[in-house]
Amino acid sequence: MSASAALRSFTNGWSIDQASIPLLDQDALAQVILDAVAEGQRVVALFGAQEQDAVALYVVLANDEDNLLCAARTLITGEGFASLTPHCPQVHLFEREIAEQFGLVPEGHPWLKPVRYQPSWTGRDAWGRAPGENIPPGVGDFYRLDGEEVHEVAVGPVHAGIIEPGHFRFQCLGEPVQHLEIALGYQHRGVEQAMLGGPHPRSVHYAETLAGDATVAHTTSYCQVLESLSRCQKTARSQTLRGIALELERLANHVGDLGAMAGDVGFLPTASYCGRIRGDVLNMTALLCGSRFGRGMIRPGGVGFDLDMDRCTALLIQLDAFDEDAHAAINLLWNTPSVMARFEGTGPLSRQAALELGLVGPAARASGLARDVRQDQPCGVFRFAHIPASAVDSGDVFARAYVRWLEIHQSLRFVREQLRAMPSGARQTPLGPLAPDSFVVALNEGWRGEVCHVALTDATGRFRRYKVVDASFRNWSGLAYALRGQQISDFPLCNKSFNLSYCGFDL
Amino acid sequence: MTDTLMSVTVLLTMPPLLLGVINKTKAWFGGRTGPPLLQTYFDLLKLLRKSMVLSRTTTWVFRLGPLITLAAVFLAGLLVPQGPFDAPVSFSGDVILFAYLLGLARFFTTSAALDTGSAFEGMGAAREVTFACLTEPTLFFALLVLARISGSLTLTGMLHGPEQGFPAVAAAPLILVAIGLFVVLLTENCRIPVDDPTTHLELTMIHEAMVLDHSGPLFGAILYSASLKLFILGALLLHLIFPLHTGLAWADWALFLAQLLGLAVAVGVVESVRARLPMRHVPYLLLAAMLSCGFGLLLLVR
Numbered sequence: 163m164s165a166s167a168a169l170r171s172f173t174n175g176w177s178i179d180q181a182s183i184p185l186l187d188q189d190a191l192a193q194v195i196l197d198a199v200a201e202g203q204r205v206v207a208l209f210g211a212q213e214q215d216a217v218a219l220y221v222v223l224a225n226d227e228d229n230l231l232c233a234a235r236t237l238i239t240g241e242g243f244a245s246l247t248p249h250c251p252q253v254h255l256f257e258r259e260i261a262e263q264f265g266l267v268p269e270g271h272p273w274l275k276p277v278r279y280q281p282s283w284t285g286r287d288a289w290g291r292a293p294g295e296n297i298p299p300g301v302g303d304f305y306r307l308d309g310e311e312v313h314e315v316a317v318g319p320v321h322a323g324i325i326e327p328g329h330f331r332f333q334c335l336g337e338p339v340q341h342l343e344i345a346l347g348y349q350h351r352g353v354e355q356a357m358l359g360g361p362h363p364r365s366v367h368y369a370e371t372l373a374g375d376a377t378v379a380h381t382t383s384y385c386q387v388l389e390s391l392s393r394c395q396k397t398a399r400s401q402t403l404r405g406i407a408l409e410l411e412r413l414a415n416h417v418g419d420l421g422a423m424a425g426d427v428g429f430l431p432t433a434s435y436c437g438r439i440r441g442d443v444l445n446m447t448a449l450l451c452g453s454r455f456g457r458g459m460i461r462p463g464g465v466g467f468d469l470d471m472d473r474c475t476a477l478l479i480q481l482d483a484f485d486e487d488a489h490a491a492i493n494l495l496w497n498t499p500s501v502m503a504r505f506e507g508t509g510p511l512s513r514q515a516a517l518e519l520g521l522v523g524p525a526a527r528a529s530g531l532a533r534d535v536r537q538d539q540p541c542g543v544f545r546f547a548h549i550p551a552s553a554v555d556s557g558d559v560f561a562r563a564y565v566r567w568l569e570i571h572q573s574l575r576f577v578r579e580q581l582r583a584m585p586s587g588a589r590q591t592p593l594g595p596l597a598p599d600s601f602v603v604a605l606n607e608g609w610r611g612e613v614c615h616v617a618l619t620d621a622t623g624r625f626r627r628y629k630v631v632d633a634s635f636r637n638w639s640g641l642a643y644a645l646r647g648q649q650i651s652d653f654p655l656c657n658k659s660f661n662l663s664y665c666g667f668d669l
Numbered sequence: 670m671t672d673t674l675m676s677v678t679v680l681l682t683m684p685p686l687l688l689g690v691i692n693k694t695k696a697w698f699g700g701r702t703g704p705p706l707l708q709t710y711f712d713l714l715k716l717l718r719k720s721m722v723l724s725r726t727t728t729w730v731f732r733l734g735p736l737i738t739l740a741a742v743f744l745a746g747l748l749v750p751q752g753p754f755d756a757p758v759s760f761s762g763d764v765i766l767f768a769y770l771l772g773l774a775r776f777f778t779t780s781a782a783l784d785t786g787s788a789f790e791g792m793g794a795a796r797e798v799t800f801a802c803l804t805e806p807t808l809f810f811a812l813l814v815l816a817r818i819s820g821s822l823t824l825t826g827m828l829h830g831p832e833q834g835f836p837a838v839a840a841a842p843l844i845l846v847a848i849g850l851f852v853v854l855l856t857e858n859c860r861i862p863v864d865d866p867t868t869h870l871e872l873t874m875i876h877e878a879m880v881l882d883h884s885g886p887l888f889g890a891i892l893y894s895a896s897l898k899l900f901i902l903g904a905l906l907l908h909l910i911f912p913l914h915t916g917l918a919w920a921d922w923a924l925f926l927a928q929l930l931g932l933a934v935a936v937g938v939v940e941s942v943r944a945r946l947p948m949r950h951v952p953y954l955l956l957a958a959m960l961s962c963g964f965g966l967l968l969l970v971r
Contacts, residue, residue, distance in 0.1 A: 315788040315872070322869040337948065426873075428865040428945035434699030500862065500943040508947070650792070651948040654870040 168194050169223065169232035174539035177390040177602035180618060183220070183233045191221065191236040192246055198223045198232070199250050204520055204533070206231065206605065206614050208256035210264045211627040212284065213237070217264045222603050222616060226538035231603055241286070242267035252520025255635060261288040275302060278347035278668055283355070300329040300345040307333040307340055315650065319348050326664035330653075337649045342642045349668040357628035361388060361462075361596070369615075370457050373632055373666030378404070378411045379608030380630075380666075381460035383615040386541065386604035388462045391596040391619060396542075397587030400464030402580050405543035407450055407459045409573040412609035413484070414443035416524075416566040416573075419661050420492055423563055426655045427504040435491035439484065446480050449473055464590035474581055481578055492567055505560035509644040509656035512557055521640045523611020523633045524569065525660055528562040530555035535607035549576055557644075562659040596623035608633060610663065632666030672754040675922060680746045683926070684896035685709035687903065687933040691860075694937025709896060716889030724882055727784050734781025735883060735890040738774040742894045745770040746901045750825040752925030753914035759825045764812050767824055768805070771857075774894065775801055782879035789871045793878025796948070800863070800875070803955035804853045810962035811846045811853075817969050818842070828908040835912065842965035847909040849965070852958035854902040854936075856951075858895065861940040863951050873948070903932045 168190070170183045186194065195205065206222040216239045223232045245268035247254040257268040258277045265286030268274065274288070279299040282288070291297065300319060313334050319327035327348040333341040353368050369384035370377045382404055389396060421436020444454035451459035451467040458466045469477075495501050511521075516529035526533055534551035536544040552568035554561040596619055604615045611633025620626040641660045645653060689706040696703020705711070723732070748767045750756040756763075779797055782790040815827040818839045835843060856863045859876035871878055880891050907928050914921045946954060 313788065313791070315792065317872065322871060424944075426868075426870065428861045428868065428940070429943070430695055430699045430941050434701055438700075498942075498944065500946070503950070504944050504947055649948055651873045653872050654868075655873075 169198075169234045171225070171230045171232045172603075173229065173541075174231060174535070174603065174605045175386045175390050175541040177597060177600045178233075180599045180601045183235050183601060186234055186236050188236050188238065188243055191219070191234055192244065194234055195221055195223070195246060195253070196249055198225075199252070202227065203232075205250070205252050205256070206603070206612070207616055207629055207631050208253050208260070209616070209627075209629045210238075210260045210266065211618055212264070215239075217260075217266060217284070219243070219260065220601075220616070220618075222614075224539060224605075226533060229539055231539065231605075233601065233603070238266055241265075242269050242288075244269055245271040247271050251518045252636075255639065273305075276347070278350040280347065280350050280352070299347040299350075302345075304331045304343050304345075305333070305341055307335070309335075311335055312340075328664050332650055332653070334650050337651065339645050339648055339650050339653070342645045342653075344638050344642055346638070346664055346667050349665040351665070351669065353669045354628050354630060357625050360625045360628070366462065370460075371665075372630060372669065373608075373610075373634070373663040374455060375415055376411065376608040376610055376613065376632070376663065376666065378407045378456040378460055379606045379610075379613045380615075380632075381456075382408060382542070383604040383606045383613050385460055385462045386606075387602050387615050387617045388593060388596065390602045390604065391600055391617065391623070392594040393597070394463055394591055394593050396464055396591055397589075398543075398546075398585035399468075399587035400589060400591070401543040402585055403450070403465045403467075403469060403589075404460055405547070406469075406577050406580050407447065407456050407465075408606070408608075409577045410443055410447045410450070411456055412573050413570060413577075414440050414447065415609040415661075416570050417443060417488055417492075419658065420495065420563055420566055422661070423505075423559070423655065423658050424495060424501065426658050427501055429495070429498065429501050432491050432495050432501075435487065439487050439491060442480065442484055442487070446477055446484075449477060449480075461590060463593050464588065466590075468589040469584065474584065478578065478581055481574065481581075485574060488570060492570075495563070496567075502560065504655065505563055506556075506558060508559040508652050509648055509659060510556065510558040511640055511644040513555065515643055516557065516640060519639050519643060520636050521611075522636045523607070523609075524562060524565045525611065525637050525640050527551060527553040528565045529557035533612075535605045535612050539605050541605070543580070547576060547580065549573070559655055559659040598623045610634065610661070610666075611637060630669055632663060632669075634662040634664070634666040637662050638667060672918065673757045676751050676754060676757050677747070679751060679922075679926070680743070680897070680900065683929065684900035685713060685893070687899050687929065688896050690930050690933035691937040691940065694934050695941050698938070698941035709892070713889050713893055716892065717886050719885040721885035721887060724785060726786050727882070730777075731781045731784040731882070732887065734777040734784070735880075735887045735894070737777040739890045739894040739897075741770045741774040741777070742897045742901070745774075746897055748824050749901050749904050750828050750908070751904050752907070752928075753829070753921050754918075755829075756823075756825045759823045761822045764816065764822060764824050764827065768808060768812065771808075771898075772801075772805065774898075778879055778891075781883075785882045787882060789874075789878045789881055792872075793875055793881075796875045797879060800856055800951060800955060803952060803959055804856050807849050807853050807955070807959040807962050810959065810966055811850050814842050814846050814962065814965045814969060817966070828905065830908075830912065839969070842968045843909055845961045845965035845968070847906065849958040849962035850902070850906045850909065852954060852961075854899070854906055855939070856955060856958075857902060858899045858936075860936055862943055862946045862954065865945050873945075899933075900929070903929055907932060 172178050203223045203225045206224045208221045210217045216237045218235050220235045262276050263283050265282040265288050267288045279297045315332040317330040319329045329345040331343045369381045372380040418440035421433050425433035447456050448454045511529045513530040532551040532553040536549045537551045549572050598621050600619045606613045614631040616629040618627040688709045693703050747758045748763045779794040782794040819827045821827050864875040
């Protein structure tokens, strides 16, 4: 008997009645999660929601083999719950998040620290801090080594480049890094809270700016939530346009990343050309919707901008130029031995570690986990036009670079196909009222990995809980783990090979 | 006398141009326009006008470090003959002074770095002296080979070679020494493949990490002495690669300057066509350079 029998299963982007989610007791829920993970399912989200005088914990599991999502919940009336992390490491950050947001202590959690250094939503504090106490990010205990030759290197939150703030604490024994701990939260804006009572006219803009370089992925998830709750039937044309925008976002970021990785090893030709080529792809997105980052493109019920024949042709011509330029610039990486010497074997992450940490996106696929929402939990245009998952299995910087290159091929093919056979239909379909007391999960494969939005509506169809899980939330631990035993001088390269979002994590 | 004045003038004014040429070459490879050739001069002027930010945890070592480094490198530069001309200062045994002046410069650069107590600077200083342990023997082997061939103990005599020119038997050792010295040049001047002078990533830096806390005129002194060092080692190396001269003073000066710029282009090309080595592989490169110079010596004394 499968573990998922006890759960309510549904598909990506399909809303269900909250009451239909089985309410289990805490131990049963823990057992269900452990069994499901043992069967090869993965935890997509684990979060709390305030219900009358108790906190409900919801878990969303992905059964990638059957293309199904499953959900279950439990009620917590006490001050805490038994931590699952020792048995199922991939929930470690979710449990820390629950502790921070609701003040519930996951008992037995091996490393219970705040996630974003935000005050608790319930007034109950897991660390016993006084209400109203100032909580500066990154301040507190860090894992540390002691010894004569151990030295600690602290990097950030202010960095040398024009990047987001985050604090990295390295424990080094000479050049090799023994341990890396990452403290984020400097950019916490409170998006989940701001969504409550929504959708407001502002909500779509919050979604667009959850992680600025994954605008299309996050906005698509947000819009799917609304469309699913209002049973809105989008046209094929709008879904295709969304797919095109999503893949253009992927192309731009993957090319940019490969260039940045070349820059980090001091290999100028690829670094310089990829910077320009990324700009070319961003301009293609601008041709779609007037914004280089896809702002305003995805709107509830469809897309904000239609594509006429002229611009469609122009895009195809620009894609041809992109194809040629990207091949010339990026193949240079694989053909230069000094670059390969830097990429190969650097920052390896084993398949087992990636599996246990619950990694997603290119980082997971580079470690041999062929998980890709477009393939496993397809929605929108991806139900009709398949993009095979590209996986490599060495798990090092090379693998993370090469997965991107493979995905560039796939995305390019997809965008060309879609542009050549654009279905007809309206740009946008009006939304009806949102279904009350519902639960919906919308997953999308952003360029960085899985983007997950979960919404719970109240009796009037307003959001009473909105949960966002960005790929970065899953993958930062992968970066910390990949750096163990590596040279500290290789950290920037490893970091770039993951290229995670700080604000996507901080929300 | 004219040549001495000319030597000092070139030593004082030419070095920043070399950095400009390297950057232009790199920009050309990257399909960019790149900064102006004279950018380093502009940077130096800008830095001289700026005020300094001094950390309260630093002492006089931090402030004196860059100045001693500049003085030491400049003095070392006076000992190196440029092209076919004699060095402004030359005496028997000046070669030892030359090597130790460079060592003194390094000592004070790293001391100033350690003085800040910053983890980055400490890391940079540790890397710098680790790699110096391998470049200094290389330099000594190279100088030994030259001393042996020329029978002289002054840098001028060693680099100009015997009256009748370098003997044929010296060809192989000289080639080996030139290879070794080119690697030393790249290492000492924090160029790719050893270091990346353009990186903004503190964790990967060697030289740059040591000077992160310096600002204003002191940083200008550091920048200037770094370019001086490139000039000096370049001038040293040119004697081995292009021991040509015309006999006409003005033509020799033109030739020497052209050769220096050509060397800068070569450094730029190396930086453009290859990536940096993993830091743990840098010692292999330096050991190879040391062995190259060591074998040069072996060939001579066998």
